Amino acid sequence: MAQIEVEQLVKTYAVSERRPGLWGAVQGLVRRRQRRVKALDGVSFEIGRGELVAYIGPNGAGKSTTVKVLSGILVPDGGRCVVEGRVPWEERIAHVAQIGVVFGQRTQLWWDLPVVDSFELLRDIYRVEPPRWRRNLDELVALLDLEPLLDVPVRQLSLGQRMRCDLAAALLHGPSLLFLDEPTIGLDAVSKLAVRAFIQRLNRERQVTVILTTHDMDDIEALCDRVMVIARGQILCDGSLEALRTRFGHQRRLTLELADPHAPLVPEPGTALLGREGARVSLAFDPAEVTAAELIGRLGARYAVRDLWVEELPIEEVVARLYDEEAAA
Amino acid sequence: MRGYVAIAQARARVLLQYRAAAVAGFGTQAFWGMIRIMIFEAFYRSAMADGAPMRFEEVVSYVWLGQATLMTLPWNLDREMADEVRTGKVVYGLLRPVDLYGQWFARAFALRSAPMVIRALPMFAFAMVLLPLVGLEAWALEAPTLEGLAMWLVALGVAILLSSALTTLWSVALMWTVSGDGVTHLAPALVTLMSGMVIPLPLLPDGVRAVVVWLPFAGLVDLPVRLFSGHLTAAEAAPMLAAQLVWWVLLVALGRALLGRGVRRLVVQGG
Structure with a gap:
């Protein structure tokens, strides 16, 4: 038996709300609105x-x-x-x-x-x-x-x-x-x-x-x-x-250091732009769709690249995307 | 039990660090005691020469003992508890493998006993030894009989229990009122008047006195003081002490029930 068993846990908080401003405070004296916030909405796990x-x-x-x-x-x-x-x-x-x-x-x-x-x-x-x-x-x-x-x-x-x-x-x-x-x-x-x-x-x-x-x-x-x-x-x-x-595929991050910090960027198929700081540009790509070698070849032909490196997507990035995805849903 | 004792001891150790407050407090209380004795002396000289319900010496004892044990009175909030209730830290008491009310009560007990002990000793020295030395025998605290002393100690113990239960009740009330202003305005008026701190209870009108001496506030000051001065004998005081103990049990039960509800409420708001 697992040490901790949690099944379909639900917890709702009642949060008192009042409208902003003085009038809101006066209204609050007579009628309080309560909003219910679901803090736990069917959480299950075993540890x-x-x-x-x-x-x-x-x-x-x-x-x-x-x-x-x-x-x-x-x-x-x-x-x-x-x-x-x-x-x-x-x-x-x-x-x-x-x-x-x-x-x-x-x-x-x-x-x-x-x-x-x-x-x-x-x-x-x-x-x-x-x-x-x-x-x-x-x-x-x-x-x-x-x-x-x-x-x-x-x-x-x-x-x-x-x-x-x-x-x-x-x-x-x-x-x-x-x-x-x-x-x-x-x-x-x-x-x-x-x-x-x-x-x-x-x-x-x-x-x-x-x-x-x-x-x-x-x-x-x-x-x-x-x-x-x-x-x-x-x-x-x-x-x-x-x-x-692997939830987001085995994504990799490719970071380029361009010779020209103001070079205009063209969207590259099979990649997502993660960010740009001057000459430094980071792209996410899935090696199953486009291999690193192919991508580097294409980018090298398009831009004057001073340096580049490929790494695994940092866990921060993965989690941030997971939160984003959830917020968008 | 060991856990509660340890909690009370820890709180007491912190409270005993406030020596400057004790010295300043002693000065104020000694001064205030003198003024009150002067007022009562004026009353006794002008109006109550014969047939007074208390000898003047007994009134003097009443004043000095009241000043000496002032810190037992549950007339203010436990500020540390108030902060913890406001910040929500109080919930973490639930992480300890001991009863939550017991923890609160143990802390209140320390608050109402430790500071009193360090202030009572110099007050006794002042009122029993120093005043006669400077020629103010009439204003000095009379030494008690052995029986009086023993009964006073017993009654003082009951007073601290009562006071701790009331203090805990004030803390529990904070779970509903947050700022605690209501308690800080109401408690002093109620407690100082009903306990005898303002006017000794035997000097109150008969009808009022008959009720007040049976309320839980009489056990805080009136009962111990009158046992010390011999105004009450042990036999006379026994039923009154018993009543105060019953009050204590009721106050604990009430505090415990309200705390249980308060915790559930806090929890609903998302502690």
């Missing part, structure tokens, strides 16, 4: 133990809502959700004792207390046996290099330091399932790499299942074997990173 899954989608697509349902904070309006045999919102306390959650945008540490005080507090709240807690803490301190941070009040930590501490805080009770909501948001390059390396180790060595929501495609490329894309409350795509790429 097995030890998977590392990226859960991505544009802002407002339903990512956080899904995570909140899975972690027992939100009660859905319909559908089924079972995590390790538990229905999260029905057995909230038993459920949250077995999961870890990190929200990149807010800390779960006690702002005014030294880091180690927060860790001790979590030990008591989660009722972790002191020897086990000690073992987990020592391990996490070593892996995340927290030793110099333990006595520092949380409010004095940098964002990168705080995120490392937050990761440790979410794992002190040894959860088998970890939700990471934008764990690398706002981090510098070094901190990002440290966080990614840690997540990878955790998943490989401790078999912790990780569900990662992010807007950072480098996170996904570095970490995840499986990507689920959600938009407007529906899963658009669920599969490997490779599968996501």
Whole structure:
């Protein structure tokens, strides 16, 4: 049985609206309009133990809502959700004792207390046996290099330091399932790499299942074997990173550096213009339709080309097109 | 239980960091206490020489003890909770494997006990030791009997429980009113008047007094203070203490029910 089973999950929010301006405010006193927004519109998936899954989608697509349902904070309006045999919102306390959650945008540490005080507090709240807690803490301190941070009040930590501490805080009770909501948001390059390396180790060595929501495609490329894309409350795509790429054929990107930055461009059959910045022009093409050699030959005949290179379509591009396609539908 | 105790201790540790506020607060409260005693002295000299429902010494105790334990009064919002409700951070309490109301109550308990302890000690020193030394014996706090002291401690514990339940109730109310202005205007008037902070309850007109002493606010100030000064004996106070405990149970039940509804509501709005 899968660790997480989600079937036809539906969640609708009621959003109060009022018309703009003073008159709108007056009207709002008498009559409030409520708009219903479908945050989840029949979401289904299964996640097995030890998977590392990226859960991505544009802002407002339903990512956080899904995570909140899975972690027992939100009660859905319909559908089924079972995590390790538990229905999260029905057995909230038993459920949250077995999961870890990190929200990149807010800390779960006690702002005014030294880091180690927060860790001790979590030990008591989660009722972790002191020897086990000690073992987990020592391990996490070593892996995340927290030793110099333990006595520092949380409010004095940098964002990168705080995120490392937050990761440790979410794992002190040894959860088998970890939700990471934008764990690398706002981090510098070094901190990002440290966080990614840690997540990878955790998943490989401790078999912790990780569900990662992010807007950072480098996170996904570095970490995840499986990507689920959600938009407007529906899963658009669920599969490997490779599968996501091939959704638009095995597209390649050809970038040309022209001798003349103002050379007029002629539409090239079998390609799509991705963008132009002065002399640099990028085209997407499908090698099944037109081979790279043929395309380069044609372009070379038409323009004075100083340099060119061919690469796989970056994952950002794939996802952006997927969102566009969905928005257009 | 350990989890709740840990939550309360953490909050208390943060609150105890505000030493400057404690010193300033002590100064204001000592000054305010003196003024109130002068006012009551004027009343007693001009109007209530005989047959007063309280000895003047008992009124003095009432004032000093009220000042010493001022921080237990649930007369304002818990600002930290108010911020968390407004920003939605409050929902993350649901990620802890403990009861949500228990977490809120534990934090309120810390708020209503820790700051009181650091302000009560200098206030006792001031009112019991310093005032007689400078020749103001008449305005000094009388030492309690052993029974009075013991009963006061018990009643003070009940007062903190009541106050924490009321504070939690104010926090829960924020889930409906967001800004909390209603609570910040209503609570002080209700609490200071009904608890005896403004006028000792025994000095109220008989008809009013008979009702007010059975309301949950009397347990906040009136009951502990009168046990300390000996105005009430343990036997007289027993049914009143029991009533206050019943109130506490009811307030907890009410807060718990409203919090449950508030969480569902928050959740509907998309927390």
